[in-house]
Amino acid sequence: MTISEKLKIIQKASGFNQVEMAQRFEVSFATLNSWYNGKSKPRAEKQALIEEYYLEVTGQRQITDEYLKVKKIQIKKRSEKHSNILKEITSSPDVKQEFILKLTYHSNKIEGSTLNEKETGLILFKNIAFPNKTLSEQLEAKNHQTALDYLFDYILNGGEIDEPFVLKLHSILMNGIINNAGEYRKHQVRIMSSNVPTANYLKIPELMAELFKKIDKKNKDIITFVSEVHSFFEKIHPFIDGNGRIGRLLLVAMLLRENLAPAVIKQGTKHLYYIYLEKSQMGDDNSQLQNFICDAINNGLDILERKV
Numbered sequence: 001m002t003i004s005e006k007l008k009i010i011q012k013a014s015g016f017n018q019v020e021m022a023q024r025f026e027v028s029f030a031t032l033n034s035w036y037n038g039k040s041k042p043r044a045e046k047q048a049l050i051e052e053y054y055l056e057v058t059g060q061r062q063i064t065d066e067y068l069k070v071k072k073i074q075i076k077k078r079s080e081k082h083s084n085i086l087k088e089i090t091s092s093p094d095v096k097q098e099f100i101l102k103l104t105y106h107s108n109k110i111e112g113s114t115l116n117e118k119e120t121g122l123i124l125f126k127n128i129a130f131p132n133k134t135l136s137e138q139l140e141a142k143n144h145q146t147a148l149d150y151l152f153d154y155i156l157n158g159g160e161i162d163e164p165f166v167l168k169l170h171s172i173l174m175n176g177i178i179n180n181a182g183e184y185r186k187h188q189v190r191i192m193s194s195n196v197p198t199a200n201y202l203k204i205p206e207l208m209a210e211l212f213k214k215i216d217k218k219n220k221d222i223i224t225f226v227s228e229v230h231s232f233f234e235k236i237h238p239f240i241d242g243n244g245r246i247g248r249l250l251l252v253a254m255l256l257r258e259n260l261a262p263a264v265i266k267q268g269t270k271h272l273y274y275i276y277l278e279k280s281q282m283g284d285d286n287s288q289l290q291n292f293i294c295d296a297i298n299n300g301l302d303i304l305e306r307k308v
Contacts, residue, residue, distance in 0.1 A: 003047065004038040006054045011036075013057040015271045025049055059275045063287040071294045072223050078301050079260050085304060086156050086256045096152070098303050100124060102264050103252065104144040107245050109267035113137045139176055144245065147172040151249060155256050161215050163208060169249055174242050184208070185240040194274070196281045198237040207236045215254065223297075226254045226263075227290045231280040251293075261300030263293055 011021060022032035025046060034040040042050065055061040082088055089096050105120040115123070115130075115137055122128040123141045130138065147169050159165060171182025180186075184204045191198060199207050211232055219225035233247045252262040265273055269292070276289040302308045 002038065003035055003041060003050060006050055007032075007036045010050070010054055010057050013271060013275070016268075020268070024053065057272060057275065059279050059285075059288065061288065063285075063291045065287075068223075068287060068290055068294070071291065072221070075223070075260070075294060075297055075301070078298075078305075082259070082304065085259050085261055086152065088304065090152050090156060095304060095306070097125065098308075099262060099264075099300070100145055100148050102299075102303060103148060103248075103262060104141055106265060106267045107248050108137070108140055108144060110265070110270045110273070111244055113140065115141060136177055140173075143173050143175055143177070147249060148252075151253055152256075155253055161250070161253055161257065162212050165253075166208075166246065166250060170239055170242055170246050173245055173249075174239075178241055180240060184238050187240075189237060189240065191234075191237060194278055196235055196278055198235065204236060204238045208238055211236065222255075222258045222260060223290050223294060224286070226251055227280065227286055227293050229254065230293070231277060231286065231289060234277060235281045255297065255300075261297055261304050263296035264299035264303065265292075265296045266299065269295075 007021065010016070011018070014021075016024065018032055018036060019029055021036075022029045025032065025042075027042075027046070031040075031042075035042055041047070052061070079085065089099055101117070101121050101124060104124060105115070105117045108115065108120070113120075115133060119130060119133070120141050123130070123138050124145050150172055151169065154165065155161075167182045174181035185201050187201055189198055211229065214229055214232065230247055230251050233250060234243060237243045239246065248263070248265060255261065255263060273292060276292050280286045280289040299308075
């Protein structure tokens with residue numbers, strides 16, 4: 001397969017345009033475009049980068065146990081520098097605001113919001129409304145902020161990650177947007193652009209009870225644990241709407257409970273996120289999702305340590 005063909009597959013799988021791809025490979029647009037159209041070939045080191053990213057976006061990249069082990073140890077060492085990450089977040093207004101902004105903007109953007117980061121910030125912290133944006137997506141931003149505030153306070157005060165907590169999060173997130181906020185769905189749905197079948201709605205209470213049993217069990221390998229729970233929750237898809245955002249909020253809650261930084265899954269990695277999530281749900285491989293969540297936790301640690 002030629003470099004041009006691989007770049008076109010990368011573009012389709014990642015959703016990047018050529019400008020974003022050029023940034024990804026640290027070259028000019030003109031250089032990338034020349035490769036893309038088969039007019040020139042990259043040097044060996046750039047070919048290696050393209051090959052690695054090609055394997056990544058097509059879900060073929062192999063993540064070894066040793067590689068993951070090292071990455072998890074690095075996260076543990078970074079996290080141990082902070083005795084109480086959640087308390088540090090809630091007692092530092094600038095850090096808390098940055099987490100609320102990033103988590104809200106990226107999570108909603110993954111679900112199709114047209115708000116950019118600046119607009120999201122103005123809605124969240126200045127209560128500015130935008131007449132050219134839909135009321136629902138502006139309400140979704142405010143609701144997500146309220147849900148995060150509730151989550152931070154709840155976990156800080158030792159609240160259990162259980163069914164009432166998740167239903168409460170959903171009722172806050174979808175308040176004023178759907179009629180059955182805080183309730184499990186009553187009919188069948190499917191995950192768009194996915195081959196993963198969702199749970200039969202009649203089995204949702206039973207499956208959610210199983211999920212909470214998993215959450216209650218202590219696990220030394222926290223990254224593996226939260227990755228598997230996140231994958232399982234999204235496969236159940238218990239709500240008529242808001243499953244992705246609630247799943248990511250649940251991920252944040254589980255990590256904070258273990259004194260790890262919130263996982264900030266960036267909207268630019270949406271396509272990779274979906275690829276790795278589906279591979280985990282289909283039983284093929286959970287290692288790529290674990291690796292992805294490690295990167296998202298490092299994004300959170302960067303915010304905590306004011307490196308962004």
